[in-house]
Amino acid sequence: MQNLDIFAFRVKKLRKQRKLSQKELGEVIGLTAKSICTIENGTSSTTIEKLILLAQFFEVSTDYLLGLPDHNMIDVSSLTEKEIGLVYQLVDYFRSQK
Numbered sequence: 001m002q003n004l005d006i007f008a009f010r011v012k013k014l015r016k017q018r019k020l021s022q023k024e025l026g027e028v029i030g031l032t033a034k035s036i037c038t039i040e041n042g043t044s045s046t047t048i049e050k051l052i053l054l055a056q057f058f059e060v061s062t063d064y065l066l067g068l069p070d071h072n073m074i075d076v077s078s079l080t081e082k083e084i085g086l087v088y089q090l091v092d093y094f095r096s097q098k
Contacts, residue, residue: 007065029053031046
């Protein structure tokens with residue numbers, strides 16, 4: 001399955017899980033129902049901005065929408081710069097032990 005096909009499949013699947021019409025999803029992210037239809041049919045993609053809005057709305061990563069491998073991620077948004085630096089140092093340490 002090509003990335004555009006995966007993107008189309010996942011957008012449609014997520015929209016249906018939320019029980020939204022193409023028009024309703026389009027209104028949320030600022031596209032027409034026809035644009036959502038072409039995305040879901042795999043005949044067109046969208047802008048980076050709309051991709052981000054889709055990911056935020058569906059609470060998934062852009063990697064997931066695009067069919068890229070998922071990576072383990074750690075939310076460091078509530079940490080200080082010093083604490084984030086310590087997390088990176090710890091990760092580097094564990095990598096060097098392999």
